[in-house]
Each structure stands twice: as C-alpha cells, then as structure tokens.
Amino acid sequence: MIRLEAVTKSFASKRGAAPALHGIDLSVGRGEIYGIIGASGAGKSTLVRLINLLERPSSGEVVIDGARVTDAKGTALSDLRRSIGMVFQHFNLLSGRTVAKNVAYPLELAGRLSRAEITAKVAALLERVGLADHAQKYPRELSGGQKQRVGIARALANDPKVLLCDEATSALDPQTTGQVLDLLQEINRELGVTIVMITHEMEVIRRACDRVAVLEKGRVVEEGPVTTVFLHPAHPVTRALVREAEGDNAVPATQATGQLLRLTLTGATAHQPILGRIARDFGSDFAILGGRVGHIRTTPYAQFAVALSGGNGGAAVAALRASGVTVELIGGGPTVAEHGAERGAEHGGERERHLHVV
Amino acid sequence: MAQSVAQNMAANAKGISMWFDRINWADIGTALGQTLTMVGISLSLTILIGLPLGILLFVTGKGQPFARPIGYGALSFVLNIIRSVPFIILLIVLMPVTVLITGTSLGIRGVIFPLVVGTSPFFARLVETALREVDRGVIEASLAMGASPAQTIFRAVLPEALPGLIAAVTVTAIVLVDYTAMSGAIGGGGLGDLAIRYGYHRFQTEIMLICVVVLILLVQLIQASGNSLVTRFTRR
Numbered sequence: 391m392i393r394l395e396a397v398t399k400s401f402a403s404k405r406g407a408a409p410a411l412h413g414i415d416l417s418v419g420r421g422e423i424y425g426i427i428g429a430s431g432a433g434k435s436t437l438v439r440l441i442n443l444l445e446r447p448s449s450g451e452v453v454i455d456g457a458r459v460t461d462a463k464g465t466a467l468s469d470l471r472r473s474i475g476m477v478f479q480h481f482n483l484l485s486g487r488t489v490a491k492n493v494a495y496p497l498e499l500a501g502r503l504s505r506a507e508i509t510a511k512v513a514a515l516l517e518r519v520g521l522a523d524h525a526q527k528y529p530r531e532l533s534g535g536q537k538q539r540v541g542i543a544r545a546l547a548n549d550p551k552v553l554l555c556d557e558a559t560s561a562l563d564p565q566t567t568g569q570v571l572d573l574l575q576e577i578n579r580e581l582g583v584t585i586v587m588i589t590h591e592m593e594v595i596r597r598a599c600d601r602v603a604v605l606e607k608g609r610v611v612e613e614g615p616v617t618t619v620f621l622h623p624a625h626p627v628t629r630a631l632v633r634e635a636e637g638d639n640a641v642p643a644t645q646a647t648g649q650l651l652r653l654t655l656t657g658a659t660a661h662q663p664i665l666g667r668i669a670r671d672f673g674s675d676f677a678i679l680g681g682r683v684g685h686i687r688t689t690p691y692a693q694f695a696v697a698l699s700g701g702n703g704g705a706a707v708a709a710l711r712a713s714g715v716t717v718e719l720i721g722g723g724p725t726v727a728e729h730g731a732e733r734g735a736e737h738g739g740e741r742e743r744h745l746h747v748v
Numbered sequence: 749m750a751q752s753v754a755q756n757m758a759a760n761a762k763g764i765s766m767w768f769d770r771i772n773w774a775d776i777g778t779a780l781g782q783t784l785t786m787v788g789i790s791l792s793l794t795i796l797i798g799l800p801l802g803i804l805l806f807v808t809g810k811g812q813p814f815a816r817p818i819g820y821g822a823l824s825f826v827l828n829i830i831r832s833v834p835f836i837i838l839l840i841v842l843m844p845v846t847v848l849i850t851g852t853s854l855g856i857r858g859v860i861f862p863l864v865v866g867t868s869p870f871f872a873r874l875v876e877t878a879l880r881e882v883d884r885g886v887i888e889a890s891l892a893m894g895a896s897p898a899q900t901i902f903r904a905v906l907p908e909a910l911p912g913l914i915a916a917v918t919v920t921a922i923v924l925v926d927y928t929a930m931s932g933a934i935g936g937g938g939l940g941d942l943a944i945r946y947g948y949h950r951f952q953t954e955i956m957l958i959c960v961v962v963l964i965l966l967v968q969l970i971q972a973s974g975n976s977l978v979t980r981f982t983r984r
C-alpha cells in the first residue's frame with residue numbers, strides 16, 4: 391500500500407543541511423494500522439508528511455499503491471492527497487466554519503458533488519463520528535475529543551484509502567484518547583482504511599496498532615508486529631518506551647533464587663492454566679517476580695518474570711515451550727541456558743543486575 | 749481680516765451662546781459629506797489595491813510554502829519607500845501625476861489618488877500581518893486535503909483572517925480620516941479644509957473646534973463599528 395524506499399530528508403539550516411531522516415525503508419500493508427513511535431524530534435512528523443508529499447524527500451522514493459509518486463505535481467498531487475486523509479494533533483480546524491462546514495470543506499475543494507450531495511455526505515460522516523447533534527456549532531464550542539472527531543470526519547470526506555494520524559491523541563486526556571483510538575479502529579475495520587499512526591506513547595501503539603516502527607534520530611531502530619516489539623523489545627530505545635508505558639518493573643535480583651525466566655503468553659495461551667499444571671507435573675515451583683497482563687489490540691497477553699526452582703526444571707521449560715509459552719532466560723542457573731534466550735540475549739548482562747519484565 | 753478678529757473678540761466676550769449663531773451648519777454638513785466621500789472612495793480603492801499586495805507579501809514571505817525571497821524583498825522595498833515619505837510631502841510630490849490622471853489636483857477628485865497611494869502600502873502591511881496570524885496548521889491541513897495553494901489562500905487563509913482584516917480596514921479608515929484633513933491644507937475639501945480655512949485663516953476658532961469634534965466623533969464611530977465587527981466574526 392505505502393512504501394518508502396531509502397528515503398532521506400534534510401532541511402536547509404544556517405549551518406548547512408540538517409538531516410532529519412536517514413535512509414528510511416518502510417512498508418505499510420493494505421488495511422493495516424501501522425504505528426510509528428519515537429521521542430519528540432525523532433522525525434516522525436517529517437516521515438508521515440512524506441507520505442502525502444507535504445514534504446518532499448531529499449532522496450529515495452515514495453510508492454503508493456504500486457505507483458511512484460515522489461514527484462507528483464498539480465492535479466496528480468491533489469488527487470493523491472485526496473486519497474490520503476490526515477488527522478492532526480492540534481486538529482487544525484477552520485475556526486470560522488461550523489462543524490458541518492469544516493467537514494464539507496474537502497468536498498467543496500474536490501468539486502465533484504452537488505450542494506445537496508455534500509449536505510447528505512456531511513450528515514453521514516458526522517453520524518459516523520458521533521457528532522450529528524453538533525453540526526451547527528463552531529469548533530471553539532467543542533471539547534478536544536469532539537474537535538478531533540471533526541478532524542477525523544473531515545479526513546474521511548473524500549473516501550481515502552489511507553489515513554495519516556500525526557499525534558492524533560496527544561492533545562487529549564486518557565479517556566478521550568481511548569475513545570478516539572476506538573473510533574479509528576472502527577474506521578479501519580469497517581471501511582478498510584489503512585492507518586499510519588504517529589505517536590510518542592507506547593500505550594497508543596499497544597491499543598491500536600498491528601505493526602510498529604521505532605524511530606530514533608531519523609532512523610528506524612526496530613520494526614515488527616506490535617506483539618513482538620512490545621513484548622520483546624530489542625533496542626534500548628524501544629525498551630525505554632515500553633518501560634515508560636508499563637512503569638518500572640525492575641526486581642532486585644538478590645531476592646530471587648533459581649533460574650530467572652521470562653515467560654510470555656499471547657493469544658488463547660494467555661487464558662489457559664498452563665503454568666500451574668506444568669509446575670505440578672514436573673515438581674517445580676516458581677516465584678513471580680514481576681509481570682504485566684493486558685491486550686495488544688484484541689490479543690490478550692501475559693508476561694511474567696519468574697524464579698523457577700526445584701524438580702525437573704529443564705523438562706518444565708521444554709513443556710512450557712511446547713504449550714506455546716515463550717521462555718527466555720534472564721539470569722540464574724545453567725539448566726535452561728542451552729536453550730538460550732530468543733531475543734535480548736545480547737543484552738543479558740544488563741539484566742543480571744536488574745530484572746526488567748520488559 | 750481685521751473685521752474677523754474684531755468679531756472673534758466680540759464673540760468671546762459675549763460667551764459661548766453667541767458662538768453658535770455665526771456657525772454655518774450647512775457648511776459643516778457639506779464638509780462632513782466631502783470627508784465621508786473621500787474616505788469612502790479612497791478606502792475602497794485602498795482595499796482593492798492593498799489587499800492583493802498584502803496577499804502577495806504574505807505568500808512570497810519567508811517561511812511560507814511559496815516563499816520568493818527576491819520578489820518579496822523588492823516589493824517590500826518599494827512599499828517601505830512610499831511609507832517613509834510623510835503624507836503631506838507625498839501630496840505635493842504626486843501633484844503632477846494626479847493632474848495627469850484626474851485632470852486636477854484640487855477638490856475631492858484631486859485628492860483621491862494621493863490618498864490611495866499613501867495608504868495602500870500601509871494597508872498591505874496590515875493585511876500581511878493579519879494573514880500571518882493564521883495558524884500554519886490550518887494551511888497545512890488545507891494542502892493535505894488536496895487544496896491548491898490558491899484555494900488555500902482564498903478559501904482557508906483569508907476567511908480565517910477575517911477579524912484581522914476587518915481590524916486592518918478600521919485602522920486604515922481612521923488614517924484616511926486623518927489624511928483627508930491634511931489634504932484640506934492644499935484645497936482638498938472636507939472637514940480639515942473647513943477647519944483650516946475658517947479656524948486658521950479667518951480666526952473663527954469655533955468652526956475649527958466643531959470640525960475637530962466632528963472628526964473625533966467620526967473616528968470613534970469607525971473604531972467602535974470596527975471593533976463590533978471584529979467581535980462578531982471572531983470564532984476562535
């Protein structure tokens with residue numbers, strides 16, 4: 391659906407060219423909700439603005455739906471932008487227009503519908519975002535969440551294939567954030583719109599995204615399904631972002647005895663009584679040192695740091711793996727050492743002092 | 749002249765009530781009419797010329813998507829030159845051109861051209877400032893929705909700047925009231941002309957006073973109407 395190929399972007403500054411993006415390769419599939427996360431200044435906005443060519447790449451190609459659009463101009467550019475809706479952190483509504491007129495704006499620009507058709511379409515869009523009762527209000531009379539709903543309705547007006555959300559929930563309180571994320575997921579599900587979502591909050595990625603790219607200083611440092619990146623973050627930047635969302639789950643290693651394992655259960659596995667059964671079967675016991683339980687979009691997950699002791703530890707670990715549990719050694723005895731940690735092994739040293747669940 | 753001075757002194761001696769007897773209210777009415785005509789016509793022309801210039805300054809200005817530093821610099825330079833010439837001097841310097849264009853440098857017809865030349869650069873700057881006040885995010889959103897740059901200017905930026913533009917027109921109208929009074933000095937007609945002819949040349953202070961009071965009321969009225977329109981169209 392969307393492909394960025396070796397894209398770089400530099401801005402001219404007084405001290406020469408300031409690079410904002412270095413060689414970005416990214417591919418977003420049709421119907422996906424793709425998250426891009428990173429700290430402020432990482433280049434997220436620049437990256438997303440390349441997709442609808444609000445920003446032109448310094449080098450590299452932008453490919454949408456198989457067509458190279460990097461140099462699109464004039465009506466080709468207008469048509470492209472109409473097929474890509476955009477939602478902004480600060481809403482960017484026209485303050486002099488009512489809610490209905492704001493949503494009508496992109497339709498008036500396109501000039502393809504009659505006045506009556508526009509009125510009908512605006513009514514349907516406002517119905518979809520739950521603002522039918524507010525059509526005649528001005529933006530300043532709305533709450534932040536309502537303003538963003540207007541922004542979403544407006545972005546959907548020309549039936550886009552793609553929706554770009556640049557920090558769409560960053561100006562909203564947690565509850566409103568949840569509602570807006572639910573609305574975006576509903577739009578993705580029911581209209582099949584591909585969504586690219588920029589955020590600095592891992593929580594937004596966890597709730598709404600299928601895949602995620604982690605951006606740092608203009609580079610993608612980690613990329614993959616959210617279930618992998620969120621539960622097994624490999625890059626220190628990703629770990630910091632996850633920890634920020636989950637709170638610090640560090641456990642002082644001195645209190646733990648036995649093998650220190652990290653167990654990750656996802657999907658149906660997360661709801662099965664696996665741990666107790668296996669502990670019983672192999673005469674082992676475990677202390678839970680830390681953990682987190684929740685959902686990644688709709689996929690349930692559970693992740694624990696445990697100290698496994700007694701009985702046939704090696705067989706217990708094998709049985710856990712056989713049941714679909716991901717087992718990683720994060721410290722302690724030799725029994726499971728040969729199985730190795732699947733990810734994060736290269737960072738094992740750091741974990742011997744502090745056991746982070748993430 | 750001597751008679752006028754004597755009259756004046758006599759009037760002062762007999763008190764305020766006597767003052768008004770000698771005032772030709774019809775003259776003041778005519779002068780007010782002339783002032784309003786001059787302000788009205790030159791304000792319309794100033795908007796007609798200054799608005800496009802202001803838009804041009806805005807779109808070619810630094811930091812805008814269509815920035816043209818050289819064009820902006822050149823236009824800016826010319827407008828600044830006109831703005832730095834005191835209006836009274838502009839009035840005199842422009843006389844030959846005025847005669848060429850309107851056939852006369854006197855009366856309402858003679859004064860419109862220098863008024864428009866004098867205020868258009870000022871108004872253009874105010875327009876530029878008003879347009880710059882518009883949130884960049886709004887411009888970006890408009891472009892992201894597939895609007896052309898022209899559509900963005902005319903359908904998003906100008907409407908969003910409406911309160912600022914009304915304020916700019918208000919200030920310009922008041923400057924024009926001031927300039928018309930000044931142009932009275934070289935025979936432009938209107939309240940300023942009347943004030944100078946009677947008050948200065950014939951020592952009828954009371955006429956000058958009344959003219960000034962009428963000018964004050966006019967300025968207050970313009971400012972108040974401008975303010976109320978700005979409030980009415982501010983939706984932020």
Ligand SMILES: Nc1ncnc2c1ncn2[C@@H]1O[C@H](COP(=O)(O)OP(=O)(O)O)[C@@H](O)[C@H]1O
Pocket residue numbers: 401402408409410428429430431432433434435436437
């Ligand atoms: N128009 C611009 N001109 C110059 N530098 C810019 C411009 N836009 C962004 N940058 C720079 O590029 C970098 C990335 O910015 P941005 O994409 O906005 O980051 P993020 O959205 O992740 O906070 C920053 O260092 C920023 O200063």
Ligand SMILES: [Mg+2]
Pocket residue numbers: 434435436557
């Ligand atoms: Mg940003």
